[in-house]
Amino acid sequence: MIKEQLYQTYLQELLAGNKANCNAIVNQLQTDEADFRSIYLDLFQRSLYEVGQLWENNTISVATEHIATAITESLLALLYPSLFLMDHNGRKAVVTCAMNEYHQIGGKMIADIFEVNGWDSHFLGANTPIPSLLEHIESYQPDVVALSLSLSLYGNMERLVATLHTIRGNFANLDLIVGGQAFFWGGREKLKEVKGTDYFADITSFEKALPRN
Amino acid sequence: MEQALRHTAYNYLLEKAELLYYLLEQDGTIILANHRAQQLSAQTLTGQNFTSTLTSPTAGFKPMVAKEEPVLLNVANHGGLPMTYYFIFLPCDEVIAAFGQLDGNEVDRLRREMLDLNNELSNLTRELHKKNAELVILNAQKDRFLGMASHDLRHPIQIINMFNQLLKDDLVGDLSKKHQDFLKHIETSCIQMQTILNDFLDYSRFEEGHFELNLKTADLNILLAKIADYSGLLARQKGRTFLYSPAQTPLPATFDPAKIEQVINNLVSNAIKYTDPDATIRLSGQKDNGSARIYVEDDGPGIAPELHAKLFLPYTRTGQGDQDIDSSTGLGLAIAKMLMEAHAGTISLESLPGRGSIFCITLPISEATKEQ
Numbered sequence: 001m002i003k004e005q006l007y008q009t010y011l012q013e014l015l016a017g018n019k020a021n022c023n024a025i026v027n028q029l030q031t032d033e034a035d036f037r038s039i040y041l042d043l044f045q046r047s048l049y050e051v052g053q054l055w056e057n058n059t060i061s062v063a064t065e066h067i068a069t070a071i072t073e074s075l076l077a078l079l080y081p082s083l084f085l086m087d088h089n090g091r092k093a094v095v096t097c098a099m100n101e102y103h104q105i106g107g108k109m110i111a112d113i114f115e116v117n118g119w120d121s122h123f124l125g126a127n128t129p130i131p132s133l134l135e136h137i138e139s140y141q142p143d144v145v146a147l148s149l150s151l152s153l154y155g156n157m158e159r160l161v162a163t164l165h166t167i168r169g170n171f172a173n174l175d176l177i178v179g180g181q182a183f184f185w186g187g188r189e190k191l192k193e194v195k196g197t198d199y200f201a202d203i204t205s206f207e208k209a210l211p212r213n
Numbered sequence: 214m215e216q217a218l219r220h221t222a223y224n225y226l227l228e229k230a231e232l233l234y235y236l237l238e239q240d241g242t243i244i245l246a247n248h249r250a251q252q253l254s255a256q257t258l259t260g261q262n263f264t265s266t267l268t269s270p271t272a273g274f275k276p277m278v279a280k281e282e283p284v285l286l287n288v289a290n291h292g293g294l295p296m297t298y299y300f301i302f303l304p305c306d307e308v309i310a311a312f313g314q315l316d317g318n319e320v321d322r323l324r325r326e327m328l329d330l331n332n333e334l335s336n337l338t339r340e341l342h343k344k345n346a347e348l349v350i351l352n353a354q355k356d357r358f359l360g361m362a363s364h365d366l367r368h369p370i371q372i373i374n375m376f377n378q379l380l381k382d383d384l385v386g387d388l389s390k391k392h393q394d395f396l397k398h399i400e401t402s403c404i405q406m407q408t409i410l411n412d413f414l415d416y417s418r419f420e421e422g423h424f425e426l427n428l429k430t431a432d433l434n435i436l437l438a439k440i441a442d443y444s445g446l447l448a449r450q451k452g453r454t455f456l457y458s459p460a461q462t463p464l465p466a467t468f469d470p471a472k473i474e475q476v477i478n479n480l481v482s483n484a485i486k487y488t489d490p491d492a493t494i495r496l497s498g499q500k501d502n503g504s505a506r507i508y509v510e511d512d513g514p515g516i517a518p519e520l521h522a523k524l525f526l527p528y529t530r531t532g533q534g535d536q537d538i539d540s541s542t543g544l545g546l547a548i549a550k551m552l553m554e555a556h557a558g559t560i561s562l563e564s565l566p567g568r569g570s571i572f573c574i575t576l577p578i579s580e581a582t583k584e585q
Contacts, residue, residue, distance in 0.1 A: 066328065073335040080339060084346035102328055108339065115343075125336045127329075 002034070002042040011047050015060065017067045019074065026075050036079050036116075040109050041203060044072050048105060049181070073105055076112070089118035091211070092142040096124040096133060098149045098160040106180050107148030113207050114146075130163055134170055144175045152182035157190065164194040179206065233288065233298055233313035237263055241274035244308065255291035263311065268295045278302040278309060288313065353421070360417035363410040370410070374403040412544040416527060419551045426469040426555060430579050433464035433505050436474060437498050444481045444496065452490035460498035464505040465579040472552045473576070476560070479545040480509035480572045488513035504575045512569040521562050525550045549574075 002010075006025065013021040029039055048069065055065045095111040097104050104126035114121035122140060124133065137145060145167060149160050164176060176197040183199065191197045200206035226234050227247045234247040235258075243266075246258040254266055264274055268287045271277060277284050283299035290296050298313030377399045388396070418424045441457035448455035477496070484494045488511050495510045516524070523529050527547040546560075553560045553574055564570035 062324075066324070070331050073331065077335065077338045077342065080342035081346075084343050087350065102332070104332055104336075108335075111339075123336060123339060126332050 002029070002038055007043060007046065010043060011050060014047055014051065014068045014071060015054075015064060017064070017071070019071045022071055022075060023078065026078050030078065030082070036083060036112075037203075037207075039079065040112075044075065044105070045109070045203075048072055052181070069103070069105065073108075076105070076108060079112075083112055083116055086116055086118050088120045091119045091144075092140065093119050093121040093144045093146060094124060094133075094137060094140060094142040095121055095146045095148070096128045097126040098147055098156055098163055099127060099130065100154065100156055100159060101149055101151065102126045103150035104148070106150055107146070109203060110146050110148060110179065110206065113203060113210070117207065117210050119210075130166055133163070134167070137167065137171060137174070142174070144177055145171075146177040146179070149178065149180040149182040152185060152187055157182060157187045161190045161193060164191070164197055168194050168196070177206070231315075233300075233311075235263055235311040235313075237302075237309040237311055239307065239309065250313075253288055253290050253296065278304070286313070356417040356420045359413045360421075363413040363417070367407070367410055367414075370403055370406050374400065374407075377403065409542050412542045412548065415548050416544045416551075419548065419555075424555075426472060428467050428469055430465060430467045431470070433466050433468070433473075433507065433576070434459050434498060436470055437477075437496065437507065440474060440477050440481070441496050444478070448481070448485050448494055451485050453485055453488065454491075454493040456493065456495040458495065458497035460500055460505075462500050464498055464500055466505050466576040467579050468556055468576055469552075473556070473574075476549040476552050476574060477507060477509065479549050480574075483545065483572075484509055484511040484513065484570070487511075500578065501575075503578050505578055507574050507576075508571055510569065510571045515566045515568045516562070516564040516570055517566055518564075521564065524562065525560070 010022060010025050013025070026039065026043070029043070051060070051065055051068045054060045055062060093111070093114045095107050095114070097107045104123075107126075108123055111121040111123040122136070122142070124136060147160060147163065149156055160178065160182075164178070167174065167176060173196075176194065177200060178191060178197060179200045179202075183201070188199055191199055198209075200209065226232065227245075230247065231249055232247070233250045233253070235243055235250060236245040237243060241263040243258045243261050243263055246254075250266070251258060258266065262274070264271055266288055268289045271286070277286075277300070280302075283301050285297060286300050287295045287297050297316070297319070299316055300311055300313045303310045303312070377396055381393075381396050381400075415424075437457070437459060441455075445455040445457065481494065481496065484492075488494070493512050495508070497508045497510070499506045499508070525546050528543040529547075550560050553576075556576055558574060558576040560572065560574045562570060562572055
């Protein structure tokens with residue numbers, strides 16, 4: 001768990017765009033051997049949810065939100081040297097975000113959870129065109145494809161469901177997983193349209209369900 | 214009311230608006246600039262020419278004003294990057310009102326591009342870290358494999374050698390010269406294989422950090438004299454001239470005798486291997502401030518400077534010498550470097566083609582006797 005005072009300090013530095021100070025906080029947490037999951041969930045995820053709310057409430061500008069997101073993304077890289085140490089167990093995953101979805105940190109965290117559980121995960125990034133995604137699935141032959149959606153605005157939810165249909169149409173037996181903040185406001189019922197799609201409300205429940213060996 | 218509204222709007226334009234607003238004379242002299250324009254400039258604008266607020270030269274003030282379409286101009290931004298504004302110039306009686314505004318579409322395009330680039334960068338960073346981790350694992354696997362393979366091959370080679378010796382001993386009077394030579398070749402090959410395996414084993418142990426130094430404090434001259442004895446014999450057997458110049462003063466150092474002997478032997482055997490039969494090889498020692506220096510020098514073909522650094526990398530050879538008889542693994546100097554670094558020492562090379570080679574190893578002089 002991240003101490004509340006430290007979290008608040010971090011949040012203020014993030015909102016102020018102080019990358020160096022945010023770096024220092026994460027480096028110290030690593031030195032203190034904080035579990036990366038608590039850094040991911042109690043620091044990164046919590047602060048980004050809060051940044052998102054502040055933007056929705058017109059308290060901060062979209063520019064501030066972008067900077068906070070960019071800083072958080074750069075901080076993920078600080079943890080990579082210790083995350084990618086597991087031997088792979090032969091299982092493979094492709095993780096991506098829905099078309100027009102620029103928020104990729106949630107998806108990236110899922111890809112990293114796959115890795116620490118022995119999976120070889122490929123993260124394709126935000127806004128992956130569907131033909132590229134299908135091509136990659138064809139060549140990489142993953143066991144699972146996971147899609148992340150943070151904002152259900154602008155038809156993103158409909159596009160996600162369409163993408164799921166397209167993948168299912170090409171790969172009848174591929175396991176599909178979806179998740180993301182967008183589902184907090186509904187949309188889960190649409191997933192029933194695509195057979196064999198699992199939904200996970202959060203990273204913790206997703207990791208619990210993940211087969212390891 | 215309309216007048217009040219105009220007044221409010223004008224005040225807002227002057228004091229708060231993000232638009233740039235200048236009231237200008239016919240020749241471009243600034244009569245008045247709004248708050249935002251002042252903020253960008255960080256200097257008093259009244260009395261300056263409008264063109265002085267721009268970062269790049271223009272065709273002049275009058276041609277700008279004559280245009281009906283918005284004019285793209287880059288405005289100097291004190292303490293920051295220049296900003297592009299689109300200006301319209303509206304003549305009004307004897308003055309000109311100039312309004313500059315940002316292009317929202319352009320800003321949005323820039324934002325999307327920056328987001329895309331940032332995403333791409335961070336994804337590539339992730340991939341890079343993943344690949345690095347895979348390389349670390351592969352490297353460790355390679356070293357473990359080397360170690361295991363070398364270890365498992367040792368025993369069969371020892372068996373071959375042992376039976377070879379038994380044959381030599383038992384049949385010494387019964388074998389023809391030709392068959393005696395066969396047994397000699399078997400023995401030489403066994404020794405070569407053992408050397409290669411020892412190199413692999415040593416290297417994988419060092420890479421994994423699984424070795425210990427058996428440190429003793431002693432005079433290096435004693436070790437050098439011992440090495441000179443048998444190396445001289447070996448060198449002379451191969452037709453080389455071998456010279457030994459001991460240091461004029463003691464060379465007390467803390468070192469693992471077996472490991473330093475291994476390093477010097479490697480240098481001497483390289484000198485013998487890579488020189489012509491009439492070559493001269495010299496082993497010498499010297500005290501130099503706080504270091505003991507040991508030199509292995511030859512008057513062989515020399516080594517091009519661009520190869521010097523590579524020689525100390527694993528599995529590297531110079532490409533000189535007879536490749537058919539060069540059965541070395543290319544690990545000798547890499548191991549020597551690791552051993553010297555483990556002793557807080559150094560190994561270096563001075564050499565030029567045609568000018569021979571001088572390998573130098575250094576060890577810190579032992580503290581206890583530095584004070585003497």
